[in-house]
Amino acid sequence: MSILRCFHESYYKGVISDAELRFSQYQTGRFPESYTHKRRPVELVFFYVFNDINQTTAFEKQVTGGRRKKRSPYK
Structure with missing residues (x-):
């Protein structure tokens, strides 16, 4: 599991298997x-x-x- 801090101070969490590769992709x-x-x-x-x-x-x-916030289908 990883937690990333994004540019505007929001956070993203996700399950990953290869941390270095996925971080590079992000x-x-x-x-x-x-x-x-x-x-x-x-x-x-x-x-x-x-x-x-x-x-x-x-x-x-x-x-x-x-709590898990439901994602909006609209971006």
Whole structure:
């Protein structure tokens, strides 16, 4: 799991398998549809390898207080 701080002080969290590769992709804007694309540069502020996805999900709920904001279909 990683947490990135975006340019305008917003945060993005995600599950990744290759931290160096994915961080490079976020920085270079490889995925124009991603949340971070218009919020670059980004800074990696947290990274941790969990043994399974259930641990990752439990940690994510702790970080967000159990709330998950629904994404708008409109950008």
